[in-house]
Amino acid sequence: MSLSSADITHLESVLAQGKKPKVMFTESAGQVAGKSGKVVALDEARDGDFVLVAFGSDQLPFSPAELRLPERGESSARTKAPRPRQAPEAPAPPPGPGLLPDAPEPAKKTAKATERKTVSDTAAETKPEAAPARKKTTRARSAKDKHPELTVTLTYEDGEWAVAAAKGARTLVKGVAVSHTAALSMCAAAESAEVTELVTEVVDRIRSEAAEEAAALRKRLEEAEARLAELG
Numbered sequence: 001m002s003l004s005s006a007d008i009t010h011l012e013s014v015l016a017q018g019k020k021p022k023v024m025f026t027e028s029a030g031q032v033a034g035k036s037g038k039v040v041a042l043d044e045a046r047d048g049d050f051v052l053v054a055f056g057s058d059q060l061p062f063s064p065a066e067l068r069l070p071e072r073g074e075s076s077a078r079t080k081a082p083r084p085r086q087a088p089e090a091p092a093p094p095p096g097p098g099l100l101p102d103a104p105e106p107a108k109k110t111a112k113a114t115e116r117k118t119v120s121d122t123a124a125e126t127k128p129e130a131a132p133a134r135k136k137t138t139r140a141r142s143a144k145d146k147h148p149e150l151t152v153t154l155t156y157e158d159g160e161w162a163v164a165a166a167k168g169a170r171t172l173v174k175g176v177a178v179s180h181t182a183a184l185s186m187c188a189a190a191e192s193a194e195v196t197e198l199v200t201e202v203v204d205r206i207r208s209e210a211a212e213e214a215a216a217l218r219k220r221l222e223e224a225e226a227r228l229a230e231l232g
Contacts, residue, residue: 028063036074161178161179162176
């Protein structure tokens, strides 16, 4: 079972207390499935791999489908690699003279060789675990650099231009009015054909609306002058 929205809320509350809640990796996490880690942060975007988990010497982002809350009584012992089995030692010979007094010695050598082979096989099986850490390191860096350092936005609405600025996810300036001349200068500084095309459409619409308004005012002025002429 993966993390639900309620589980995410629980993790967020635990992090707010200055603690690092424990989570378990599901089968979707690949070769680290069944192991445990500690949540150190939640990305505000809540999209994709937004749960930053520390395990071992790594801190990598995972999605809620790759994590679950630990069950009661579940210990961190599951994260340790299994110890190799030792071959049983040969039984001690019975007291008294024997026909083959040196027979137990080769048995000890065989047990040591078996132990060395088991340790080597176990080490070979645990080596691939380092691969997913290298593969996901890039995703960890990209999650930290997700928000740009500074964002400046120019908008046009209801006949007025406005500019806003944000640093990362925090808004610094919101909806400050600017003149048409300053707004057009900012657009021209972009030196972008797409931006120029869009701004030209807006300016043409402003010019058309102003022309219609001027025509209406001239008509009203002509009507007023005609009435004055009649009153002579």
